[in-house]
Amino acid sequence: MIELFTSATAFIFFELFTHPKSNIRKKMPMFKIKRLELYPCLRLHLQTKVIHIHHWIYWSAVLLISIPTHYRLLDSAAVQGFMLGSAIQGFQIG
DSSP, X not given: OHHHHHHHHHHHHHHHHHOTTOHHHHHSOOEEETTEEEESSEEEEOSSOEEEEOHHHHXXXXXXXXXXXXXXXXXXXXXXXXXXXXXXXXXXXX
């Protein structure tokens, strides 16, 4: 039951804060450290290229890694539900 709640919470959170048409996203500042942009998506600015990684890609990867490894923090039902909700939200945009 907790997975469903945290998945829905993550879905709503990422819908509000990362959707390209979101007014909240447009008002949020960009977090950038030199060539690494951390919000609203992960971007690494190289000399001639930009490597762009969406939130749903890295949360999906962390979720897939967390299932067989049983790392204590990532093995929590609430955390896995949050990662699943963020991945679902990212998949439904396109």
